[in-house]
Amino acid sequence: MARGSFREQVLKVREDAIVAAVNRLLAEKGFDLMTVDEVAADVGIAKASLYKHFASKEALAAAAMVRVLRLTAEVIEAQPPSTPALDKLQAVTRWALQVQLAGEMPTLPSQNSSLRTELLGSKAYIDLLMQVSDQLGAWIEQAQTDGAIDPAIPSEVVLYTIFARACDPVPGFLKAGGRYDDKTIVDLVLATCFNGLQSRR
Amino acid sequence: MARGSFREQVLKVREDAIVAAVNRLLAEKGFDLMTVDEVAADVGIAKASLYKHFASKEALAAAAMVRVLRLTAEVIEAQPPSTPALDKLQAVTRWALQVQLAGEMPTLPSQNSSLRTELLGSKAYIDLLMQVSDQLGAWIEQAQTDGAIDPAIPSEVVLYTIFARACDPVPGFLKAGGRYDDKTIVDLVLATCFNGLQSRR
DNA sequence: GTCTATAAATCGATAGAC
DNA sequence: GTCTATCGATTTATAGAC
Numbered sequence: 001m002a003r004g005s006f007r008e009q010v011l012k013v014r015e016d017a018i019v020a021a022v023n024r025l026l027a028e029k030g031f032d033l034m035t036v037d038e039v040a041a042d043v044g045i046a047k048a049s050l051y052k053h054f055a056s057k058e059a060l061a062a063a064a065m066v067r068v069l070r071l072t073a074e075v076i077e078a079q080p081p082s083t084p085a086l087d088k089l090q091a092v093t094r095w096a097l098q099v100q101l102a103g104e105m106p107t108l109p110s111q112n113s114s115l116r117t118e119l120l121g122s123k124a125y126i127d128l129l130m131q132v133s134d135q136l137g138a139w140i141e142q143a144q145t146d147g148a149i150d151p152a153i154p155s156e157v158v159l160y161t162i163f164a165r166a167c168d169p170v171p172g173f174l175k176a177g178g179r180y181d182d183k184t185i186v187d188l189v190l191a192t193c194f195n196g197l198q199s200r201r
Numbered sequence: 202m203a204r205g206s207f208r209e210q211v212l213k214v215r216e217d218a219i220v221a222a223v224n225r226l227l228a229e230k231g232f233d234l235m236t237v238d239e240v241a242a243d244v245g246i247a248k249a250s251l252y253k254h255f256a257s258k259e260a261l262a263a264a265a266m267v268r269v270l271r272l273t274a275e276v277i278e279a280q281p282p283s284t285p286a287l288d289k290l291q292a293v294t295r296w297a298l299q300v301q302l303a304g305e306m307p308t309l310p311s312q313n314s315s316l317r318t319e320l321l322g323s324k325a326y327i328d329l330l331m332q333v334s335d336q337l338g339a340w341i342e343q344a345q346t347d348g349a350i351d352p353a354i355p356s357e358v359v360l361y362t363i364f365a366r367a368c369d370p371v372p373g374f375l376k377a378g379g380r381y382d383d384k385t386i387v388d389l390v391l392a393t394c395f396n397g398l399q400s401r402r
Numbered sequence: 403g404t405c406t407a408t409a410a411a412t413c414g415a416t417a418g419a420c
Numbered sequence: 421g422t423c424t425a426t427c428g429a430t431t432t433a434t435a436g437a438c
Contacts (some may be wrong), residue, residue, distance in 0.1 A: 011421095029312050032233035036414060049422050051415065086399070110370060111230050150400045156378065157389050158398055160371045167370065169311060170361045177357065188358050196397025197359055198287070199351045212403095236431065250404050252433065 015053055015063075018043050022064040026106035031061055031115060058118035062125055064106045069128035072096070076135050085142035086149060089162060090194060092136070096166045097186045101175060107167050133159060165193060216254055216264075219244050223265040227307035232262055232316060259319035263326055265307045270329035273297070277336050286343035287350060290363060291395060293337070297367045298387045302376060308368050334360060366394060 021042040025034040036057050040047040054060045075095050079088040099105045108115060119125050140158045143149040149158060170192075174185045222243040226235045237258050241248040255261045276296050280289040300306045309316060320326050341359045344350040350359060371393075375386045 030233075030310055032231075033310070033312060035412085037412095045421095046423050047414090048416070048424085052421055057414065109231055109234070110373070111234060147400055147402075149398050150396070153389065153393060153398065156380075157371070157375065157393060160374045161393055161398060164369065164371050168365065169368065170358070170365050172311070173361045174358065179357075188354065192354060192358060192362055192397075194398050195351070196393075196399075197350050197354065197362060197395050198397075199348055200401060201348075237433085238431075246403095247405050248432090249406085249434075253403055258432070 014043075014045075018050065018053060018060070019063045019067050022060045023067060023104065023106050026061060026064050026108070027100075027103050031057075031108050031112065036060070056118070058115050061106070061108060061115060062118050062122045065108065065119065066122065066124045066128060068099075068106055069125065069132060071099075072132050073128060073135075076132065084148065085139040085146060088139050089136065089143060089149075090190060093162050093165050093193065094186055094190055096162075097168070097171060097189055098182070100166055100168070101171050101182050101185060105166055136162065161193065165189070212254075215244075215246075219251065219254060219261070220264045220268050223261045224268060224305065224307050227262060227265050227309070228301075228304050232258075232309050232313065237261070257319070259316050262307070262309060262316060263319050263323045266309065266320065267323065267325045267329060269300075269307055270326065270333060272300075273333050274329060274336075277333065285349065286340040286347060289340050290337065290344060290350075291391060294363050294366050294394065295387055295391055297363075298369070298372055298390055299383070301367055301369070302372050302383050302386060306367055337363065362394065366390070 018039065021039050022034075025038055025042065028034075034057075036047055036050065039060065040050045043050070050060075054063065072092070072095075075092055076088075079091060083091075096105070108119075110116075136159055137155060140149060140155045144151040144153075144155065144158075168189065171185050171189055174180055174188070175182070180188070219240065222240050223235070226239055226243065229235075235258075237248055237251065240261065241251045244251070251261075255264065273293070273296075276293055277289075280292060284292075297306070309320075311317075337360055338356055341350060341356045345352040345354075345356065345359075369390065372386050372390055375381055375389070376383070381389070
C-alpha cells in the first residue's frame with residue numbers, strides 16, 4: 001500500500017506538471033495554437049508518454065479547466081461569510097482579473113465542438129461548474145435583495161457578465177499599452193464592470 | 202477604359218463575395234478553424250483561384266476586418282451631429298452587439314502573431330482603425346465633458362470597453378439560453394455596460 | 403483567372419522496443 | 421511508463437494545363 005501510494009503520488013506530481021503546462025500554454029496561445037508537442041516538450045517528456053496520462057488534446061484542455069474551476073471554488077470558499085454579497089462577488093471577479101493579467105487564465109474557444117463534447121462529458125468539470133455557478137448565483141440574488149446589485153438585471157446576466165471577466169480582452173489591451181500597472185488595470189476594469197461607463201450622480 | 206472598368210467591376214463583385222464568405226466563416230468558426238478550402242467552396246471557386254485574389258489566409262482575414270471597420274465607420278458617420286455624444290456611443294455599441302448577435306461579426310485571435318503582422322502591415326486596416334478610434338475618442342471626451350460618462354475613467358479604457366462589446370461572449374451565452382429575444386439581449390448587455398451591475402440610486 | 407493535382411509542412415495519435 | 425519513429429489526416433500554398 002505504501003509503495004502503491006508512493007507510485008500514485010509520483011504519478012500525480014507528473015500529471016500536475018502536465019496540467020500546469022497546459023494551463024500556461026492555453027493562456028498564452030489558446031487551444032487551437034497550442035500543440036501537444038509543445039506540452040510534451042514543456043513538461044520534458046515524450047509525446048507518447050503524455051498520451052498515457054491523457055487520452056486526447058481535448059482531455060488535456062478539460063483537465064486545465066477543471067484545475068482553474070477548482071481554484072475558483074477555493075477562492076469562493078475563502079470569502080468570509082459575514083462579508084456583504086456584493087463584496088464577495090467583487091473579490092472573486094478581482095481574483096479572476098488578476099489571474100488573467102498574470103497570463104494564467106486558460107481560455108477555450110466556445111466554437112470548437114469536439115472540445116464542447118469533451119467538457120460536457122467530464123463529470124468533474126460539470127460538477128465544479130455547477131458548484132461555482134450556484135454559489136455565485138446565491139450571492140448575486142442576495143446582493144440584489146440587499147439592493148446592492150440592480151434587481152432589474154436577471155441574475156443569469158449578472159453571472160455571465162462576471163464569468164466573462166475571465167476572458168475580457170480589455171486588461172490585455174491596457175497592459176499592452178504599458179501606461180498602467182496591473183493593480184490599476186484591475187481596479188479600472190472592475191469599476192467599469194460594476195459601476196458602468198456612465199457617471200453616477 | 203469601359204471594358205477595363207467592366208472587368209474591374211466583375212473582379213470587385215467576386216472579391217466582395219469572397220470577403221463576405223470569409224466574414225461569415227470568421228464569425229462562425231473563428232480564424233483557426235476556418236479553412237481556405239471552406240472559403241473557396243462557399244464562394245464556389247477553386248482554392249487556387251482564391252489565391253489569385255488574396256495572397257494568404259491572413260490576407261483574407263485582414264480583408265474581412267477592413268470590411269467590418271468600413272461598416273463601422275459608416276455607422277459612425279450616420280449619427281446625427283446634434284445627438285448627445287453619449288447617445289451616439291450607445292448607438293454604435295448597440296449596432297456592434299446586433300451584428301455580433303446576428304452571427305456576422307468576424308472575430309480574430311489576438312494571440313496569432315502572423316495575423317498581427319498582416320494586420321499591422323495593412324494600411325487600409327490601420328487607417329480605418331485610427332479613423333474609428335479617433336471619432337469614438339472624440340465622442341467619449343465630449344461625453345465626459347458633458348458629465349454623461351464618468352470623467353474618472355481614462356478615455357482609453359472607455360474606448361476599449363466599447364470595442365470589446367464586438368467580441369463579448371455574453372450575448373452568445375444568453376442567446377444559447379433561449380430565454381430572451383435578440384432585442385432584449387442587446388438591451389440587457391448595453392445597459393450592463395453603460396450602467397454597471399450595481400444599483401443606481 | 404480558373405481549374406486539377408500535388409507539393410510541403412504540421413499535427414494529433416499510435417506502434418513497438420525497452 | 422517512457423522512449424523513438426512513424427502513420428494518417430488535414431491544411432496552406434503552388435505548379436502547370438487550359
